[in-house]
Amino acid sequence: MFGVIPNPKKTITIDFPIEQVKVAARNIDKVMKFCHFREENDMFNSYKFSRSEFLSMGALININLNSISENKTQVDIEISRQIGAFDEWVEITKAGRHMEEAFNAMSSIIKNGVPKVEPVIKTEKCEPTPFFQESATPLQKVGAITAIVLVIAAILGVCYFIIKLASII
Numbered sequence: 001m002f003g004v005i006p007n008p009k010k011t012i013t014i015d016f017p018i019e020q021v022k023v024a025a026r027n028i029d030k031v032m033k034f035c036h037f038r039e040e041n042d043m044f045n046s047y048k049f050s051r052s053e054f055l056s057m058g059a060l061i062n063i064n065l066n067s068i069s070e071n072k073t074q075v076d077i078e079i080s081r082q083i084g085a086f087d088e089w090v091e092i093t094k095a096g097r098h099m100e101e102a103f104n105a106m107s108s109i110i111k112n113g114v115p116k117v118e119p120v121i122k123t124e125k126c127e128p129t130p131f132f133q134e135s136a137t138p139l140q141k142v143g144a145i146t147a148i149v150l151v152i153a154a155i156l157g158v159c160y161f162i163i164k165l166a167s168i169i
Contacts, residue, residue: 008095009078012103016110018045018067021075024109025063031105031115035061050082051098057082059095061102077102 014021025047029035034052038060041047045065052058059079066074079095109115 005092007078007080008092008099009076010099010103011074011076013068013072013074014110015071016073017071018065018073020110021065021073021106023114024106025065025075027109027114028061028063028102028105031108032101035105049102053094056091056094057084059098061098063102075103075106 022045025045026037026040029037029049032049032051036050036052038048038050047063049061049063050058051061060082062076062078062080064076064078066076068074077099079098081091
């Protein structure tokens with residue numbers, strides 16, 4: 001790292017009370033893809049998220065909130081590398097995108113509320129079907145027999161190839 005670039009940071013002031021902005025800051029991971037909540041400090045109004053990146057360890061999104069007045073809040077967002085420092089223009093471009101998406105996520109939550117994320121729960125009990133059970137249809141039986149024949153043919157083909165290869169050497 002020859003030319004280390006300082007962490008990108010942006011500060012804006014918005015016309016919303018800090019309690020409403022806290023809710024938005026705490027829930028950006030519900031709007032942003034590949035964003036995961038790491039930690040929060042309610043006393044200092046700071047929040048930390050990790051953001052995954054392709055072929056990289058990812059970035060950290062640090063959000064700090066300050067109440068300016070009853071209806072004004074200052075939002076500071078700083079993007080840092082999870083490991084190391086920014087030293088290439090591509091990383092700064094990604095960091096700028098992360099910052100923009102964080103601000104967009106917060107504004108979306110302030111405007112529309114926190115989206116409800118429902119967990120995917122499998123309710124049906126899936127049990128494997130034996131190859132030849134009495135309730136199996138003829139088509140299922142034929143499919144099972146075909147699969148067995150194909151596996152045996154593949155094994156025999158590999159054995160034949162190994163024998164031919166050994167006879168050449």
